[in-house]
Amino acid sequence: MTPDVSTIWGWLDQVPDPEIPVISVVDLGIVRDVVWQGDTLEVAVTPTYSGCPATSVIAMDIETALYDRGITNVRIKTQIAPPWTTDWLSDKGRAKLTEYGIAPPSPAGGPDACPRCSSTHLTRISQFGSTPCKAHWRCDDCLEPFDYFKCI
Amino acid sequence: MTDQTALFEYLLRLGDNTLVLGHRVSEWCGHAPVLEEDIALANTALDLIGQTQMWLGLAGEVEGAGRSADDLAMLRDVWDFRNLLLVEQPNGDFGQTLMRQCLFDAFHFELLTGLTHASDDRIAAIAAKALKEVTYHLDRSSETVIGLGDGTEESHRRMQAALDLLWPYVGEMFTPDAVDDAMHAAGIAPDLIAMRARYDARLKTILSEATLTKPDSSYAQSGGKTGFRHTEHLGHMLTQMQWLQRAYPGATW
Numbered sequence: 001m002t003p004d005v006s007t008i009w010g011w012l013d014q015v016p017d018p019e020i021p022v023i024s025v026v027d028l029g030i031v032r033d034v035v036w037q038g039d040t041l042e043v044a045v046t047p048t049y050s051g052c053p054a055t056s057v058i059a060m061d062i063e064t065a066l067y068d069r070g071i072t073n074v075r076i077k078t079q080i081a082p083p084w085t086t087d088w089l090s091d092k093g094r095a096k097l098t099e100y101g102i103a104p105p106s107p108a109g110g111p112d113a114c115p116r117c118s119s120t121h122l123t124r125i126s127q128f129g130s131t132p133c134k135a136h137w138r139c140d141d142c143l144e145p146f147d148y149f150k151c152i
Numbered sequence: 153m154t155d156q157t158a159l160f161e162y163l164l165r166l167g168d169n170t171l172v173l174g175h176r177v178s179e180w181c182g183h184a185p186v187l188e189e190d191i192a193l194a195n196t197a198l199d200l201i202g203q204t205q206m207w208l209g210l211a212g213e214v215e216g217a218g219r220s221a222d223d224l225a226m227l228r229d230v231w232d233f234r235n236l237l238l239v240e241q242p243n244g245d246f247g248q249t250l251m252r253q254c255l256f257d258a259f260h261f262e263l264l265t266g267l268t269h270a271s272d273d274r275i276a277a278i279a280a281k282a283l284k285e286v287t288y289h290l291d292r293s294s295e296t297v298i299g300l301g302d303g304t305e306e307s308h309r310r311m312q313a314a315l316d317l318l319w320p321y322v323g324e325m326f327t328p329d330a331v332d333d334a335m336h337a338a339g340i341a342p343d344l345i346a347m348r349a350r351y352d353a354r355l356k357t358i359l360s361e362a363t364l365t366k367p368d369s370s371y372a373q374s375g376g377k378t379g380f381r382h383t384e385h386l387g388h389m390l391t392q393m394q395w396l397q398r399a400y401p402g403a404t405w
Contacts, residue, residue, distance in 0.1 A: 050202025081277035127291070128191050
């Protein structure tokens with residue numbers, strides 16, 4: 001018996017992002033489609049940034065997670081259109097990012113508040129951060145530097 | 153020239169621009185003036201190399217000779233490269249690198265914007281993906297050019313020198329040839345002449361905020377995108393970039 005796709009979406013929601021392990025690949029919005037093609041499960045994954053080195057690790061983690069659940073025929077399909085946007089981050093994912101110390105993306109082009117003390121007095125340190133998807137900011141009140149998830 | 157040949161050539165241009173500039177920018181890794189800039193440069197390089205995989209991957213598919221993006225990147229020689237002369241120019245100092253980046257980003261932004269409307273869905277999809285990253289690159293490089301141009305006497309002097317040095321490589325980006333014309337006619341490439349007007353307008357604003365003066369000369373070096381005559385710098389760069397595959401063919405990890 002093949003598990004239905006909603007069960008599989010639930011399983012994928014337990015696969016952590018390799019760089020930001022508090023959120024799942026589903027929270028990140030990079031799993032675009034899960035569909036059975038005969039006895040093969042096809043999972044469409046979209047990259048965050050074209051050169052993100054985590055992309056191949058993510059594909060491998062998804063395959064491994066599905067093998068562990070007994071699904072042996074898995075095909076990972078890379079889908080680049082429409083391009084990934086941070087609008088696809090789930091609300092659960094945004095809350096977890098804040099809790100982890102990463103300010104979630106905001107259309108204003110910068111973080112809404114310091115993820116530690118909630119202050120809104122913030123300074124950008126660098127437009128880029130520890131991974132392609134983040135920038136580096138500092139809180140002017142608690143003085144802690146923090147990562148901001150870039151809005152794209 | 154058949155449409156397929158022109159398309160292959162055009163895709164090589166797109167992929168070689170991002171490959172060569174991506175490699176150049178990555179040369180800064182571990183050497184930038186401050187850590188934040190080091191990280192920013194490495195991330196920019198990473199985006200460009202990621203875009204290269206898509207463009208050269210598609211070029212290989214269109215060529216139909218079984219060459220992968222890696223084969224095209226690592227096993228071709230100087231005369232096979234179709235990148236603009238601008239992107240192969242050496243890094244120079246940090247200001248020169250950022251001036252080169254800004255001159256290219258402003259072009260790249262307009263080009264990709266046009267390509268999102270390409271009649272070929274594969275090209276439109278890659279362009280839409282890359283455009284998001286390049287919008288960010290342009291934000292950063294133009295801000296930095298403004299900051300350094302309108303900075304200290306020393307930073308201003310260096311930025312003006314960088315602009316004077318690189319200016320003769322701007323014209324090539326906007327000079328259409330048979331490949332550009334064929335791609336424009338096929339509904340793929342945007343009109344370079346119309347693009348130039350938008351580029352000039354943007355650059356005027358940036359340079360004026362940066363208190364820099366656009367050189368008077370309209371002299372343009374050429375020969376990069378056609379492969380007719382690259383500057384000597386490309387060959388030196390390839391000896392570094394391709395060394396491993398040349399010394400140990402087929403090596404993987």
